[in-house]
Amino acid sequence: NDSNTFSHGDIDGLAQKHFSPCMKNIHDKLRHNSHLRHFGRLQYGIGLPYEESLTFWRKAFKNMSDDQFQKGGHPYNIRHSYGLEGKRQNYSPYSCLKIITSNSPGSGDHHGCPFKHFSSENLRPLITEMVCSSSSYSSSSNQVQGNVSEVMNLAKAGHFQVACTRLFEFTHQKNGVLSETIDTIEHPNQYFELSFRGLEN
Numbered sequence: 001n002d003s004n005t006f007s008h009g010d011i012d013g014l015a016q017k018h019f020s021p022c023m024k025n026i027h028d029k030l031r032h033n034s035h036l037r038h039f040g041r042l043q044y045g046i047g048l049p050y051e052e053s054l055t056f057w058r059k060a061f062k063n064m065s066d067d068q069f070q071k072g073g074h075p076y077n078i079r080h081s082y083g084l085e086g087k088r089q090n091y092s093p094y095s096c097l098k099i100i101t102s103n104s105p106g107s108g109d110h111h112g113c114p115f116k117h118f119s120s121e122n123l124r125p126l127i128t129e130m131v132c133s134s135s136s137y138s139s140s141s142n143q144v145q146g147n148v149s150e151v152m153n154l155a156k157a158g159h160f161q162v163a164c165t166r167l168f169e170f171t172h173q174k175n176g177v178l179s180e181t182i183d184t185i186e187h188p189n190q191y192f193e194l195s196f197r198g199l200e201n
């Protein structure tokens with residue numbers, strides 16, 4: 001299965017199981033608000049074919065009329081990001097480094113890297129939820145707390161991508177064992193692909 005075969009209806013299930021913390025955060029906020037600001041949309045690089053992407057966004061902004069959706073420039077922006085308008089360049093979603101070092105989110109923004117941009121009060125529940133909801137996890141609550149703390153400490157020390165990698169490992173092991181060693185996470189898509197490959201196949 002490659003990502004080009006996904007449809008807009010698959011995204012909620014995929015987000016729950018396979019999205020990186022940054023993508024999961026954007027997805028949850030999109031579902032909660034039925035809206036997402038510019039940089040959030042740019043960072044939210046779900047690998048859907050163009051037509052599916054258009055349907056996905058039209059449905060996601062469900063409080064907008066078709067007219068508002070058109071006038072807000074959303075169809076144009078989607079075509080643009082697929083290289084069908086403007087410079088005709090296909091914009092690939094941002095790497096971790098770019099997310100971590102550029103465009104810090106302001107209030108009301110949901111892009112960015114949670115390990116870098118979230119306060120501890122917001123980061124801890126996100127990590128805890130991901131650890132607790134990972135289906136392959138069968139640890140005692142002491143272990144859950146220990147693993148969450150390890151990830152929190154890495155983030156606090158400024159090792160954002162290592163924190164993300166550890167979180168991936170903690171949420172994708174079976175009986176305490178990871179099926180393969182992974183390189184440090186460099187891109188949200190890498191997180192997704194590793195997760196999808198590991199759990200679905």
Ligand code: SF4
Binds near residue numbers: 021095161185187
């Ligand atoms: Fe996203 Fe990368 Fe941060 Fe992980 S390290 S949350 S993939 S930006």
